[in-house]
Amino acid sequence: TQLLEQSPQFLSIQEGENLTVYCNSSSVFSSLQWYRQEPGEGPVLLVTVVTGGEVKKLKRLTFQFGDARKDSSLHITAAQPGDTGLYLCAGGNTGNQFYFGTGTSLTVIP
Amino acid sequence: GAGVSQSPSNKVTEKGKDVELRCDPISGHTALYWYRQSLGQGLEFLIYFQGNSAPDKSGLPSDRFSAERTGGSVSTLTIQRTQQEDSAVYLCASSKARTLNTGELFFGEGSRLTVL
Numbered sequence: 598t599q600l601l602e603q604s605p606q607f608l609s610i611q612e613g614e615n616l617t618v619y620c621n622s623s624s625v626f627s628s629l630q631w632y633r634q635e636p637g638e639g640p641v642l643l644v645t646v647v648t649g650g651e652v653k654k655l656k657r658l659t660f661q662f663g664d665a666r667k668d669s670s671l672h673i674t675a676a677q678p679g680d681t682g683l684y685l686c687a688g689g690n691t692g693n694q695f696y697f698g699t700g701t702s703l704t705v706i707p
Numbered sequence: 708g709a710g711v712s713q714s715p716s717n718k719v720t721e722k723g724k725d726v727e728l729r730c731d732p733i734s735g736h737t738a739l740y741w742y743r744q745s746l747g748q749g750l751e752f753l754i755y756f757q758g759n760s761a762p763d764k765s766g767l768p769s770d771r772f773s774a775e776r777t778g779g780s781v782s783t784l785t786i787q788r789t790q791q792e793d794s795a796v797y798l799c800a801s802s803k804a805r806t807l808n809t810g811e812l813f814f815g816e817g818s819r820l821t822v823l
Binding site for chain 1: 711740747748749750752755798809813814815816817
């Protein structure tokens with residue numbers, strides 16, 4: 598099993614604040630995905646990064662894949678209550694396997 | 708429907724009973740995954756099907772767990788002699804990606820299993 602550790606596990610912030618979530622592993626992945634999951638639903642894809650050092654922006658969300666392709670970060674600027682949810686990173690390997698991280702539960706307080 | 712469909716949405720069973728969970732993937736998706744999720748936690752990989760290839764069963768936690776995929780479409784996850792530690796949400800996902808691991812996984816809403 599290829600483990601991905603996310604930090605922090607829980608995060609509660611005020612609306613308008615910035616935050617960063619980290620996803621770390623000792624394994625190298627050929628791709629890294631971020632998903633968001635809301636209660637009672639399945640995870641929904643936010644972004645896929647495939648190149649070491651790659652940075653992608655999705656409105657107020659910025660995703661980065663580490664140079665060595667072992668880690669990733671998700672930065673949210675000016676968080677909104679609608680950003681509340683469970684954020685999951687997932688590392689992909691050449692066998693089309695996806696290994697999910699331990700999850701970060703984000704609560705944005707209005 | 709257009710999305711991944713799972714049934715039942717909720718299942719309560721007694722310890723020692725067998726359960727079957729069903730997943731109907733998006734039409735045309737060749738890849739199908741089963742994951743297990745404990746409350747508010749990450750997803751634990753169970754098994755992966757890709758087309759007609761032999762499934763990757765490396766994530767199944769014990770020989771009480773098995774899964775099949777008939778006709779390259781519907782999949783059934785079977786848990787025999789359920790234990791309390793099997794209680795979790797079982798998520799199914801499908802993907803149309805055939806090669807490279809950049810395909811998007813589309814998830815169902817999950818089947819919540821409670822073993823008393």
